[in-house]
């Protein structure tokens with residue numbers, strides 16, 4: 001562990017009576033054991049682990065502590081989605097014999113105050129962010145607010161939010177700078193030409209103080225579906241424009257089709273094989289999206305547009321070339337299975353390295369680096385089990401291989417698949433939330449579970465039960481013969497296996 005550098009060449013300029021100069025030079029040339037760029041779900045715990053191991057550690061953050069997950073990703077969206085679910089169930093009250101206005105109405109009237117919905121979200125984000133800042137302080141991490149870029153192989157230049165630029169060097173540098181929303185390519189598109197707050201991305205839409213009258217969502221992936229259903233439930237008309245032939249392109253076709261049925265039943269219009277060609281001002285509505293699809297060109301007048309067509313890595317400001325760090329054609333940092341970049345002093349973790357872009361993956365990258373660099377372990381990302389949950393309602397939980405992936409990966413093995421509608425699950429029927437299906441993919445000979453999907457009520461939690469079995473190498477007959485409490489959602493794991501084909 002080294003201390004602050006005072007380059008000999010500059011010492012002569014220091015006048016002992018002028019501490020101001022000393023301070024400038026001290027902060028301009030500082031050496032650390034570890035520098036972490038980006039305070040996301042990988043960067044924050046990693047910086048704490050290094051500081052707690054008595055390494056001199058700096059964490060550089062250009063925006064706010066906590067990264068995407070806490071500030072504009074998981075935390076705020078799941079908080080907003082909770083409001084949407086309350087609106088949905090309140091409206092459906094009469095189906096359960098519960099009325100808020102006229103007894104015997106087909107549906108309850110629901111009023112949504114978007115400012116209250118938004119405030120609830122802001123409060124939770126603030127509390128999570130403040131908690132993270134406190135933990136960093138307690139761990140002894142030096143938090144520097146500014147934008148980092150490489151000057152050379154081991155020097156980081158920081159354009160600080162307050163104060164002069166800093167040059168920092170380190171024995172080890174970790175890049176965890178995440179991703180940001182992509183803007184779909186459209187000729188002549190200029191966001192500034194539209195009324196403020198009408199052309200939105202996944203961050204700006206969370207600050208709406210009103211419910212859109214018609215929201216056009218561009219992109220039918222995780223972000224498009226979560227926000228599309230949320231705003232439909234809060235009262236907006238919603239159209240989802242999806243370039244591909246199915247929603248959620250990575251899912252098996254029947255799961256994506258079931259998701260489409262669910263969303264259409266909720267009143268969302270879905271245009272598949274369709275992409276925007278232009279967005280323009282309209283005489284009667286703030287924006288109008290021109291789309292091109294199977295049936296030619298059409299125009300979608302809207303109050304608001306949401307870009308949810310993927311995300312791009314925050315790498316272009318890092319000047320990676322100066323440090324000899326290579327990236328892919330899509331600008332993600334290239335790493336090996338131990339997260340080493342092409343510069344032996346630099347590692348990359350989280351979304352910025354490409355691959356599955358989830359908080360738990362960024363956090364697992366941190367765990368790997370902590371084990372390998374601070375505890376002399378040798379973990380690798382190869383064959384890591386990747387679970388995820390899309391927080392639509394019902395949720396889509398998935399772990400391991402999809403059917404098409406299993407067949408591609410093991411062409412010589414017999415793959416069996418079980419698909420069971422959620423309407424076979426007693427608890428789902430009792431709560432009148434039986435939309436969806438669950439699907440298991442297994443190796444016929446060994447009876448190992450290769451993958452599992454649940455698009456159903458609490459699909460993420462059911463999936464996690466199966467994930468636990470997969471982690472422990474528990475084969476499907478054990479789940480089939482287990483005693484699950486009745487009537488739990490888990491007891492569906494007694495029954496699904498009888499559908500294996």
Ligand SMILES: Cc1cc2nc3c(=O)[nH]c(=O)nc-3n(C[C@H](O)[C@H](O)[C@H](O)COP(=O)(O)OP(=O)(O)OC[C@H]3O[C@@H](n4cnc5c(N)ncnc54)[C@H](O)[C@@H]3O)c2cc1C
Pocket residue numbers: 037038039040041042043060061062063064065066067068069070072073074075077146147148149176177178179202223314317318349350351352357358359360362391
């Ligand atoms: C709307 C939305 C909902 C999501 N919901 C979920 C969910 O439910 N579950 C889930 O698992 N994942 C979800 N995700 C994805 C998840 O948020 C990300 O995978 C995760 O936050 C990535 O963490 P990270 O540590 O890689 O980077 P980030 O959390 O993105 O952190 C990167 C940090 O680096 C900073 N930074 C960037 N460049 C520089 C620089 N040059 N200098 C200094 N600092 C810099 C940024 O300001 C940022 O704070 C969601 C994402 C979005 C957008």
Ligand SMILES: NC(=O)c1ccc[n+]([C@@H]2O[C@H](COP(=O)([O-])OP(=O)(O)OC[C@H]3O[C@@H](n4cnc5c(N)ncnc54)[C@H](O)[C@@H]3O)[C@@H](O)[C@H]2O)c1
Pocket residue numbers: 184185218219220221222223224226241242243244247248249274275276308309310311356357358388389390391
């Ligand atoms: N619950 C969660 O875990 C969660 C929630 C939100 C986001 N995320 C993470 O954030 C990432 C980014 O989410 P996302 O939904 O923006 O990206 P995505 O890649 O998952 O989906 C983007 C979708 O937009 C479509 N698309 C792309 N260009 C288009 C165009 N020009 N016109 C119409 N459609 C177009 C794609 O076909 C795709 O279906 C996700 O991959 C996920 O890792 C996770």
